[in-house]
Amino acid sequence: MNQTPSGLSRLGTMILDNLSTAVLLFDRDLRLRYINIAGENLLAVSAKTVLGEAAGNLVPCPTDSVEGRLRESLDTRQPFTEREVEVKRPDRQIIRVNCTVLPLHPVDEPYELLMEMQQIDRQLRIAREEYLISQHHATQALLRGLAHEIKNPLGGLRGAAQLLERELPNPELREYTRIIIDEADRLQTLLNRMLGPNNLPHLSSLNIHHVIEHVRGLLSAEFPSGPEIIRDYDPSIPNLEADADRLIQAILNIARNAAHAAGQHGQVRLRTRVMRQFTVGNVRHRLVLVIEIEDDGPGIPEELMDRIFFPMVSGRAGGTGLGLAIAQELVNQHQGLIECESRPGYTNFLVYLPLEPIHE
Numbered sequence: 001m002n003q004t005p006s007g008l009s010r011l012g013t014m015i016l017d018n019l020s021t022a023v024l025l026f027d028r029d030l031r032l033r034y035i036n037i038a039g040e041n042l043l044a045v046s047a048k049t050v051l052g053e054a055a056g057n058l059v060p061c062p063t064d065s066v067e068g069r070l071r072e073s074l075d076t077r078q079p080f081t082e083r084e085v086e087v088k089r090p091d092r093q094i095i096r097v098n099c100t101v102l103p104l105h106p107v108d109e110p111y112e113l114l115m116e117m118q119q120i121d122r123q124l125r126i127a128r129e130e131y132l133i134s135q136h137h138a139t140q141a142l143l144r145g146l147a148h149e150i151k152n153p154l155g156g157l158r159g160a161a162q163l164l165e166r167e168l169p170n171p172e173l174r175e176y177t178r179i180i181i182d183e184a185d186r187l188q189t190l191l192n193r194m195l196g197p198n199n200l201p202h203l204s205s206l207n208i209h210h211v212i213e214h215v216r217g218l219l220s221a222e223f224p225s226g227p228e229i230i231r232d233y234d235p236s237i238p239n240l241e242a243d244a245d246r247l248i249q250a251i252l253n254i255a256r257n258a259a260h261a262a263g264q265h266g267q268v269r270l271r272t273r274v275m276r277q278f279t280v281g282n283v284r285h286r287l288v289l290v291i292e293i294e295d296d297g298p299g300i301p302e303e304l305m306d307r308i309f310f311p312m313v314s315g316r317a318g319g320t321g322l323g324l325a326i327a328q329e330l331v332n333q334h335q336g337l338i339e340c341e342s343r344p345g346y347t348n349f350l351v352y353l354p355l356e357p358i359h360e
Contacts, residue, residue: 018037021038022041022043022119023039024039024116027113031054031055032052032058042119043090045089059087059099060088073103078103081101082099085098097118101114102115129337132309132328135309143311147191151188151191158184158185161180200333201333204241205239208237212231215255216229223264227262229268229270230267234273242353247353250331251291251351253323253326254293254338255270259295266296266297267295268293268295270292273289274288276288281337285354287355289354291351292351293351296345297347299346300340305342324338334353336351336353338350
């Protein structure tokens with residue numbers, strides 16, 4: 001716990017240090033005089049090293065001109081709030097916060113300005129995941145409905161072509177019926193790929209790194225001249241109950257896209273980590289495996305980001321637009337989820353898989 005600063009009672013300090021919201025107190029010169037434990041954790045700093053630091057060197061809130069806006073708030077005695085402000089911490093992690101600045105009433109002690117910061121990454125991520133899940137379920141329901149409406153006439157069309165083929169005496173005419181049959185089969189295959197497997201996953205205990213290494217081997221064979229594939233594994237990850245074939249397919253679909261994006265001279269990084277007490281969608285899990293497939297390619301166009309998991313959407317020339325949609329479905333079958341973050345020179349797909357058995 002922080003030492004009791006001048007002007008704050010021991011009880012007041014105890015209350016502030018037990019808040020989950022970051023609280024910072026600045027003096028008239030906008031120098032930091034107090035930061036609670038939540039503030040230290042949020043900014044990844046130690047109170048001993050930042051006390052006395054200028055506000056402009058410590059926080060990015062407000063986003064336009066930190067010290068100018070804070071000075072204005074002090075002079076006018078008007079509070080203000082900024083939402084979804086990006087904060088880059090010393091560990092290079094970027095977090096998002098809602099930031100409220102409140103000028104204090106004149107007191108004898110050197111506290112003139114209170115800043116409250118609340119991290120909102122988790123709420124934003126949960127909302128985004130719920131949207132992705134509902135989006136995926138709606139897409140799958142639409143595809144199943146369309147598949148049902150297409151398969152029946154397609155089967156009739158194929159059957160009629162087969163009957164006609166038997167009746168035609170001229171082999172040259174049979175070539176036309178063969179085209180009809182082949183195209184009907186091609187459409188049937190496309191529908192099956194869009195829907196993904198309709199049977200339950202075949203679960204067994206497996207080491208996720210065996211799955212990823214299998215994918216790495218396939219990538220190395222498919223892209224012998226590059227990109228460079230870098231492994232960053234956490235060896236302490238326990239086994240999980242999963243369908244190995246489906247996970248291989250899901251990860252391969254993502255990794256193949258990453259290899260295409262990175263090119264011969266780029267890099268693809270395969271990373272595994274474990275998150276504790278982590279929420280996937282709206283379900284909180286004790287342990288969640290995170291598989292990251294990162295590349296240093298040009299990034300995904302911004303106009304495609306909200307649609308990359310839709311079938312038939314592709315940002316690559318010659319792409320089918322089915323790989324990510326199928327991967328999302330295969331991971332969803334394991335109660336998991338795939339997310340993506342991208343900017344020029346950086347794209348990272350994160351595959352979340354609960355480590356507890358699926359039946360739980």
